[in-house]
Amino acid sequence: MATSSIFTNVKITDPKKAKAFIEALEASENDPKFEPSAPIIPTITDLDEIRKIMAKRD
Numbered sequence: 001m002a003t004s005s006i007f008t009n010v011k012i013t014d015p016k017k018a019k020a021f022i023e024a025l026e027a028s029e030n031d032p033k034f035e036p037s038a039p040i041i042p043t044i045t046d047l048d049e050i051r052k053i054m055a056k057r058d
Contacts, residue, residue: 012018
């Protein structure tokens with residue numbers, strides 16, 4: 001299962017590596033770079049537009 005990898009125990013014994021790990025977590029929290037994986041499809045709420053689209057399907 002894909003989500004099982006995020007539920008793992010992390011054991012860091014080196015203080016420098018622990019500090020670097022915490023700084024990386026804080027940096028990702030403060031400045032997330034999100035890009036959608038696919039273009040967003042606009043939602044059509046106009047009934048006339050919906051009727052036109054559905055009429056093309058026949």
